[in-house]
Amino acid sequence: MHILGIGNAIIDVICKVDDDYLKKNSLTKSTMKLINEKEFKKLLTNLQIEETISGGSVANSIVGLSQLGNDVGFIGKVANDEFGQKYEDGLKKEKVNYLYSKKNEPIPTGSCLILITPDSERTMCTFLGTAGKINDEDIKVNIVKDAKITFLEGYLWDEGEPKKAFDKAIANSNKIAMSLSDIFCVERHKENFLHLVKDKLDIVFANEQEILSLIDSKSINDAISFAKELNKNIIITRGENGAIAIKDMEITEYKAKENLNIIDLTGAGDLFAAGYLHGLINNLSIKDCLANGTELSSKIIQQLGARIERN
Secondary structure, eight states, rough: EEEEEEOOOOEEEEEOOOOHHHHHOOOOOTOEEEOOOHHHHHHHHHHOOOEEEEEEEEHHHHHHHHTOOOOEEEEEOBBBBHHHHHHHHHHTTTTTTEOOBBBBOSSSSSSEEEEEEETTTTEEEEOOOGGGOOOGGGSSSHHHOOSSSEEEEEEGGSSSTHHHHHHHHHHOOOOOOOOEOOOOHHHTTTTHHIIIIIIISSEEEEHHHHHHHHHTOOHHHHHHHHHHHOOOOOOEEGGOOOOEEEEEEEEEEEEOOOSOOOOOTTTHHHHHHHHHHHHTTTOOOHHHHHHHHHHHHHHHHTTTSSSOOOO
């Protein structure tokens, strides 16, 4: 197997809202907030569902990698319920090896309400459900060892038990990649994330906001200097300013595409990571890895949701 993803298995529920809806519900635009089942149902009242999808940050990346022809697998915890079955079916349809055996759980399958405002920004309200209860017993050592790269998401650090799953995966992986996921994740777990970035991970994906929060700086030059000292592969996405990869003390920059018809920024980072990892696993140059990531993220933001539409 080329790449194994381990992340929150969450059904995405996509709805369009206006800015007033966010204000009324005390939501901060462009962030991810953890909510309970009752809050999820309340927020969904009176909203029209545009689409539902087998989501989760790393799952989105893994589907992108599958669409590019890579042999990929995914571990994420769902319950043996309607959403859990839909989740599994959705990944299998995308030719992803779903490597978790679902069973009856006291908590339902996780869901994420993705609220898209007219400016194309997405605000996420996540009910982790049973996804947040993944533990070390759910991670099979032979599956992890079989993958060339294991790809983790920072969102997994939002609950207690998943940290054990995280540690087991890291201890048994050939190579470890991770996305920092969200600035709130970084701020909440800064010490843990710094330790991971410095001592455990081989490949790190972060947007500019996240990496600057991690190192308590406001300067992209500080982030580049920090990355150069680590002797790892650090990739920083910068929106309209393109992306930077730092590897073996070398800095490679790639420009963002222009004149795009931006509809929805959901999955931009996830698909960028898919494109970049596709390049790495196929031994492309760092510049070509960045080009792949840019190409996929440019495609995804010109459509609704986090799945590249097949021709």
